Amino acid sequence: xxxxxxxxxxxxxxxxxxxxxxxxxxxxxxxxxxxxxxxxxxxxxxxxxxxxxxxxxxxxxxxxxxxxxxxxxxxxxxxxxxxxxxxxxxxxxxxxxxxxxxxxxxxxxxxxxxxxxxxxxxxxxxxxxxxxxxxxxxxxxxxxxxxxxxxxx
Amino acid sequence: xxxxxxxxxxxxxxxxxxxxxxxxxxxxxxxxxxxxxxxxxxxxxxxxxxxxxxxxxxxxxxxxxxxxxxxxxxxxxxxxxxxxxxxxxxxxxxxxxxxxxxxxxxxxxxxxxxxxxxxxxxxxxxxxxxxxxxxxxxxxxxxxxxxxxxxxx
DNA sequence: GTTGAAATACAGACGCG
DNA sequence: CGCGTCTGTATTTCAAC
Numbered sequence: 119x120x121x122x123x124x125x126x127x128x129x130x131x132x133x134x135x136x137x138x139x140x141x142x143x144x145x146x147x148x149x150x151x152x153x154x155x156x157x158x159x160x161x162x163x164x165x166x167x168x169x170x171x172x173x174x175x176x177x178x179x180x181x182x183x184x185x186x187x188x189x190x191x192x193x194x195x196x197x198x199x200x201x202x203x204x205x206x207x208x209x210x211x212x213x214x215x216x217x218x219x220x221x222x223x224x225x226x227x228x229x230x231x232x233x234x235x236x237x238x239x240x241x242x243x244x245x246x247x248x249x250x251x252x253x254x255x256x257x258x259x260x261x262x263x264x265x266x267x268x269x270x271x
Numbered sequence: 272x273x274x275x276x277x278x279x280x281x282x283x284x285x286x287x288x289x290x291x292x293x294x295x296x297x298x299x300x301x302x303x304x305x306x307x308x309x310x311x312x313x314x315x316x317x318x319x320x321x322x323x324x325x326x327x328x329x330x331x332x333x334x335x336x337x338x339x340x341x342x343x344x345x346x347x348x349x350x351x352x353x354x355x356x357x358x359x360x361x362x363x364x365x366x367x368x369x370x371x372x373x374x375x376x377x378x379x380x381x382x383x384x385x386x387x388x389x390x391x392x393x394x395x396x397x398x399x400x401x402x403x404x405x406x407x408x409x410x411x412x413x414x415x416x417x418x419x420x421x422x423x424x
Numbered sequence: 425g426t427t428g429a430a431a432t433a434c435a436g437a438c439g440c441g
Numbered sequence: 442c443g444c445g446t447c448t449g450t451a452t453t454t455c456a457a458c
Binding site: 128131132133134135136163164165166167168169170171172173174175177178179180183185202205206209210211212213214215216217218219223224228230255256257258259260261262263264265266267268269271 | 281284285286287288289316317318319320321322323324325326327328330331332333336338355358359362363364365366367368369370371372376377381383408409410411412413414415416417418419420421422424
């Protein structure tokens with residue numbers, strides 16, 4: 119289990135992934151060496167999977183987000199493999215999960231604008247031949263995005 | 272606009288937010304100085320919003336994800352403010368967006384297990400008094416998560 | 425958990441193409 | 442004007458205690 123220092127370190131690193139050992143040291147009130155060892159352990163044990171730069175989508179001209187629910191024509195090994203391969207190779211697909219309910223998958227998709235988003239679904243996803251139908255929900259406004267995971271539960 | 276170096280830098284930093292100037296230098300085939308200047312510019316101009324550590328949810332005992340569609344009792348300033356405040360203060364709410372369709376908001380929620388997730392909705396969200404109804408979709412399996420934004424569009 | 429020392433990376437100055 | 446070489450300084454990394 120994680121002690122209170124490790125929890126605090128995770129909390130800080132989720133907000134600032136480039137916090138130096140020195141900064142963490144100040145934040146958790148522990149000298150740099152033990153902090154460094156803990157960070158190393160958190161990385162080695164897989165608590166910290168990786169670090170990432172969070173990029174502004176609007177700055178890149180990506181102004182449309184949508185959630186697309188997808189159901190496949192069948193649930194054969196083959197259909198699922200084709201669909202998953204499509205999901206992984208498509209950079210526009212930011213997230214994908216299999217879900218409960220009437221649909222098989224929920225995808226979060228990004229595009230330059232709503233038309234481009236619809237085009238992605240029509241021209242790329244539906245042409246796979248394994249998608250039975252889809253329901254698209256457009257994002258009007260992002261209220262909160264990729265909040266940090268709670269570490270104290 | 273971004274040149275090919277900056278695009279490559281963004282691509283790499285989204286995958287490895289702690290890539291050193293030297294590593295970036297090797298990756299984009301440019302000496303460290305101009306790379307460092309570009310990174311600084313990308314940060315200062317807001318292309319890179321921040322850096323974050325990506326934490327393993329399972330390791331933290333967070334085994335349940337769900338998407339919850341929410342509609343409010345009314346769309347008064349007050350109701351919306353109360354709901355947004357709840358969203359921002361709740362660490363279990365990872366994402367929130369206002370959406371098209373029959374519902375007002377789509378939330379991505381995390382919890383230790385499905386029961387805890389349902390409890391969060393019942394005991395915390397519904398007790399706000401501003402939520403008319405909700406539909407919860409449970410995540411069975413995460414296929415792809417927080418993929419990097421495409422930089423070449 | 426603390427100290428300290430070697431290795432590395434950063435952040436900028438300066439001159440070159 | 443921006444690239445690349447160079448350099449003092451800060452930070453990281455990992456001993457030994």
